[in-house]
Amino acid sequence: MKVILGLSGGVDSSVALKLLKDQGYDVEAMFMRNWDSATNNDILGNPDINDDVCPQEKDFQDAKKVADQIGVKLNRIDFIEEYWDTVFTYFLNEYKSGRTPNPDIMCNKYIKFNAFLKHASTLGADYIAMGHYARVRHEKDKSYLLRGVDSNKDQSYFLCQISQSQLRHALFPVGDLTKQEVRKIAKDANLWTADKKDSTGICFIGERNFHQFLKNYLPSKPGEMVTLDGKVVGHHDGLMYYTIGQRKGLGIGGSHDFDNAAWFVCGKDLEKNQLIVGQGHDSEYLISNRCIATDCNWICDIPEDGKAYTAKFRYRSLDNPITLKKLDGNRIEVFYPEGVRAVTPGQAVVVYDGEVCLGGAIIDSVYMNQERRKY
Numbered sequence: 001m002k003v004i005l006g007l008s009g010g011v012d013s014s015v016a017l018k019l020l021k022d023q024g025y026d027v028e029a030m031f032m033r034n035w036d037s038a039t040n041n042d043i044l045g046n047p048d049i050n051d052d053v054c055p056q057e058k059d060f061q062d063a064k065k066v067a068d069q070i071g072v073k074l075n076r077i078d079f080i081e082e083y084w085d086t087v088f089t090y091f092l093n094e095y096k097s098g099r100t101p102n103p104d105i106m107c108n109k110y111i112k113f114n115a116f117l118k119h120a121s122t123l124g125a126d127y128i129a130m131g132h133y134a135r136v137r138h139e140k141d142k143s144y145l146l147r148g149v150d151s152n153k154d155q156s157y158f159l160c161q162i163s164q165s166q167l168r169h170a171l172f173p174v175g176d177l178t179k180q181e182v183r184k185i186a187k188d189a190n191l192w193t194a195d196k197k198d199s200t201g202i203c204f205i206g207e208r209n210f211h212q213f214l215k216n217y218l219p220s221k222p223g224e225m226v227t228l229d230g231k232v233v234g235h236h237d238g239l240m241y242y243t244i245g246q247r248k249g250l251g252i253g254g255s256h257d258f259d260n261a262a263w264f265v266c267g268k269d270l271e272k273n274q275l276i277v278g279q280g281h282d283s284e285y286l287i288s289n290r291c292i293a294t295d296c297n298w299i300c301d302i303p304e305d306g307k308a309y310t311a312k313f314r315y316r317s318l319d320n321p322i323t324l325k326k327l328d329g330n331r332i333e334v335f336y337p338e339g340v341r342a343v344t345p346g347q348a349v350v351v352y353d354g355e356v357c358l359g360g361a362i363i364d365s366v367y368m369n370q371e372r373r374k375y
Helices: 011-022 037-044 055-070 080-096 103-122 179-188 210-215 280-286
Strands: 002-006 026-033 074-078 127-129 134-138 143-147 223-226 232-236 264-269 274-278 287-298 309-312 320-327 331-341 348-353 356-368
Touching (some): 002 011, 002 103, 011 026, 011 055, 011 179, 026 055, 055 074, 080 103, 232 274, 264 280, 274 280, 280 287, 331 356
Parallel strands (some): 002 026, 026 074, 223 274
Antiparallel strands (some): 134 143, 264 274, 287 331, 309 320, 309 348
């Protein structure tokens, strides 16, 4: 049984590779180059790169060292064009629309479980494997996506848009482990990446300044910051830089008309280019109890209208009890009567039936009873 694993140069995929080899699979690794760092370093305005090796190239070198340690072949493939067309363009278009996208979900859908899978198939792979903290249960006629054992690291949320046919060819070797167990395996095996720091943020941005990054691709359109009743309290740099519920970086203060309570983002008025902010009891405006979501993707079983499920509205959020109703145009209406804070358009609502991730959809509009929130 031949398996090709996506080796990123991080500890999770390194341990996944070792586990597959130890389990007797005919395994190879493949490093994906999804972003042209060498070309974009100047565009991205990253002054921290002060040597001749970009972070992506360092990741490849780490992956090569791990593959050599374990004794497997490492392939290298460029998906730069595919990534730009299906992930980065989506990312920019969502921000242009005032929404907050999740590019990792689209990267899994279009790159890791589509372009990668197709290329691995040309190399004779029966399965592909990734270092995600998720599990898969393969049955005779259907495969089920399950939460990872480590609830703090569970990444099934990011896999909500993959298809049944993609999941049928997927393995997740570290899904039954905690992060601590993964680190221990890496250290016991003296893997090169055993102590490597986990990557954070959006993959193609990395440690760079997010505002500066967006300015290189989208023109800023400054405007007013206003309270829920329309009083101007400051100015914003561009609606794309802010997300619902955000508290840091607003730069509001010093007014005698308001107390010293923290300010936060309550919503966005795209027509007026205004950022709506609030304090204290204004936080109630962040609570909603239903939303409309589009681009539904059901991995294994289609959820039933009115049946009790749980859902996550962003990565690492708590499980929220929901029911849903299917609408036309591949849309759903999701009801969460207990109320949820800062449900944000552009993010995913991911539906679970116990341990099984059924799939999800992209949040489009948010409501409290009949009132549509200005999110």
